[in-house]
Amino acid sequence: RRVLFRSVGKTTLAINLSLALSELGKKVIILDADIGMANVELLLRLNTPLNLTNVIKGECSLRDTLTLGPSGIKLLPGSSGISSLTNLSPIQFNRILSGFSALENECDIFIIDTGAGISEVVLKFLESADDLILITTTEPHALMDTYGLTKALTYRNPDLKPLLILNRCESESEALKCSETFNKAASKFLKLQPELIGWIYDDKKVSRSLKNQRPLYLTHPTSDYSRQITSIAGKLVGKKTLQERPSGIVSFINKLKRSFG
Secondary structure (H helix, E strand, C coil): CEEEEECCCCHHHHHHHHHHHHHCCCCEEEEECCCCCCHHHHHCCCCCCCCHHHHHCCCCCHHHHCEECHHHCEEEECHHHHHHHHHCCHHHHHHHHHHHHHHHHHCCEEEEECCCCCCHHHHHHHHHCCEEEEEEECCHHHHHHHHHHHHHHHHHCCCCCCEEEEEEECCHHHHHHHHHHHHHHHHHHHCCCCEEEEEEECCHHHHHHHHHCCCHHHHCCCCHHHHHHHHHHHHHHHCCCCCCCCCCHHHHHHHHHHHHC
């Protein structure tokens, strides 16, 4: 099983990618780890009265917070409980660990939406994932922010092998040019080259889908946007995690436990 990590970028792409992966026959769970924002819940019109904070307090199990979304994808609302992971007692962490262990066989792909930023909690999440996906736009400031995040992660893990998605591109040539520019800097100064796994054209229908709280992948499945999302999902499904490297939800949580410990 692959644990996917979305870093810099918007929640919209994580949701639509999850839907595309589900259409490819994968069981997908999204952990909304964007502290305090609960964007996934809002954009999918889901009512989630329980979240990770309730699990930490012992008020419910992690399975109790699992909420069914469109096309069979499931949401784990993190809320402010994500920030609490840095200060958990052994009993509280075991509640989280046992909860994720119970979900191991219910999920092929586990997507964690961390939102933007380079906080210590976000960095610990990113470096614990099987696959790290950097999502950025072609704007210079966005590329610089993504480079800054990559630099911080490389300092902590020199063997980092991130994947890259260019969002809101005007053309394929623009995407390829920005990817080449980014990789030149990363290769020269960080000794790595993120693998470009796709790009997505700028589409005004995305903004309308946000207002309507209906993912574009569902409302316009044949649009260029949806086709590009499907292409990226196919590449992710085709990737193989190294056999000698432990992977999956339990492995991810154990890495987090060692990191926070």
